[in-house]
Amino acid sequence: MPGLLLVATPHTGRALRAAPTQHLVLNREPSSQAHNIALRFSAPGSLLLRSPPRRTLAGFVRAMAKDQDLNPANTSAYVQVLGVGADAPSSSPSVLLFFDRQRYLFNMGEGFQRYCVEHRIKLARMSALLLTRVSAATAGGLPGSLLTMADSSAGGLLAGQASMALHGPPGLSALLNAYRTFVNLKDVGLGMQELQHAQPAVANELVTITPFLLTAGEAEGAAAAGGEVSALGAGREGPTSTSDAEVTAGSTREAAGKDGEERAAKRLKPGEPGPGAVACYAAELPDIPGKFQPQKAAALGVPRGPTYGRLVRGESVLSTNGSTITPADVMDPATPGPVVLVVDCPSAAYLPALAASEDLQTFAQGGNKASKVACIVHLTPAGVLALPEYQAWAARFDPGASHILASAAGKAGQPVMRAAAGVQAKLNALDATVFPLQQSLLPSDGAGSERAIPLPGGVAGDNLLRFNLRPVAKRGLDSSEVPEALSAEAVRAELAASPAGEAIAALGPAAAVPGDHPPPCLASAGPRSLEVTFLGTGAAVPSKYRNVTGTLVDCFEAGALLVDCGEGTLGQLERSLGRAGTAALLRRLRGVWISHIHADHHVGLASVLAARAAALGADAPALTVLAPRSLRRALGAYAALEAAPCAWVDVACSVPGAADVPEASAAALARLAADLGLARLVSFRVEHCAHAYGLALEAAAGWKLVFSGDTRPCEAVRDAARGATLLVHEATFEDELAEEALAKNHCTTSEAVDTAAAAGAYRTVLTHFSQRYPKIPVIDANFQGSVGIAFDLMRINLVDLPRLPSLVPKLKLLFAEPEDAGVGDD
Ligand SMILES: [Zn+2]
Ligand SMILES: [Zn+2]
Known part of the structure; x- marks a missing residue:
């Protein structure tokens, strides 16, 4: 075996002590992860965004020693459903292909990082992410994960990870292009490669993963070749329209002018999962040779x-x-290596290609690899699984193969963010109106009824369901990690029996504060005047208990507005309103307002736009998105990838007295305010980062709702919030951390409360808490009178405002026990 001489240093000594075996002679094959990636991505047509970080000698030795264990006979191997968003059906679940030394992930929908925190899944050794489609549903969690990777100081999940390879169908480079506005990709060790049909994306001692690309049939008019799509996204620096504040995203494609591009653009159908090819994957594990006799x-x-x-x-x-x-x-006979197929057929339009695929046919009965197929993981949506054509295709496989229905099962079942759902169930016991149960905790309609399995012979792909591949003796389905069901009833009963529960009960039902003077608008308000739902109340990175920022302002018949839209906003809507309720809400959504460019405020936008387009169908009009200028390019890039019509308006145009407001923007703003029944919709500059804004909404009916956005305490918020019916104010830090608040341009609790008092707001709800306060911020004497605390999925109706403060003493009792250690930072 060719070798290299190892020069010992104190570092290598430590490394070698840590390594179980003495591999002083190392295989010169450059098989370490970093080398693999560097070599693979030096191929033409691929892109290495940054050379892998230089390893210390110790790190190199460690990696090489570990790579000595890339022996297929020694590793355990399994495939596992990561039910990211299983209670929020718009997001694709992920599928993990696990080896002791390598991990491969298929798809990364929104909420992925939060899911991993909740389930203590460490993906620091993740070797590659493989996408079945280029879409918000399958890649919505990627920008957040890239940000965490880039920010190694955040101590996040993927921080410090050497490198990750990213594979996806054509269009992938355009997707990354869209992220460049807010992710510095140079800071991430990321290798990116667009897939080529039947060319292995991964090939090493443990596994060969080969993509098979399917394109939509002509019948749907969506035979757009991936090439056309990547041409749309790749070479362009964003919208080509010259007038700055013009409505853009919808016009991005038209602006290109080229016939082919226009045709490709027209083929995009709202709700169709991306214009280009979809990848199905075959992961083939090698045969294990028999023993020599x-x-x-x-x-x-x-x-x-x-x-x-x-x-x-x-x-x-x-x-x-x-x-x-x-x-x-x-020699004894070899043990054949098992094959796992990961199949995604996002709509009926892809069925002809699936059925005709000769490559996939080699794994079906009669094909030369049929007997090796151990497991087929279907990411195909339930609606397509149920189609006879799909079922006929699935029936082609060996009857011994297991069919795991990853995206069709558990949807109506269990909350995936169990920690947050548990807190919510407790809060629900305090006030069922303000803290409604999330949909997955509601008693199901057909109690005790069997879950419908859309594919005969398939098994529900419950969260964390595994299929063991190696060792051979354990091969088969394994549900030992599937979490037990969470029952809201049980949580409530446990609370009621606890001392805290008894003390809370002794306080009686929430009621208006004695001596309260509600503003006159409340006298005429009804339950369908205004309702504010907090979809995310945490800062910076999503955590177990709090998602990142997003708030729904629901004016019911008059429509609705999203105020900020962090990653996972769509999922939170689905948890709050259910699938049908979310579709109905999206149909009457009139606009989205984004406060500033920090990723915790807008990364969920693409998913919301795509889901809205799906809910409205082919004629979806563009949605007005008021956002800082820097988001315009990202919106334009998204528009080329997925049918998600939106019309960007510079949020600066909504500041009173703004100069040079383009006519189209002024008209869009006036229309938005009128639609929502507002007398005024104005943004105001706050002190946080460049182009950071707060928002004030004044209804014709008299109420005034004000959002501070992320900010230091400032005159602008005090002025805007004067006489507000409800002020939603950030309070990122507790008072002890005043210096940090100053350094990071945020507020402490007291600064927020003082602003509210100075403005004379009737009620104030604090939000945007640092994730160091996982359940509840530090609440002290400041919390009296008019101030409340936001929780995820909390719903504040105008008519409930008077009794809001009476909840605070109960919250103090509920969260009296010490906090868990916080995660992430601000
Ligand atoms: Zn923020
Ligand atoms: Zn911010």
């Missing part, structure tokens, strides 16, 4: 010594009497 060799007259080695390596040799001895003569 020296007795057999001796009996056949094979001379001892190097000849044995040649037989083990697969060569035939001559015996002492001159006859040819083949390896099969002296």
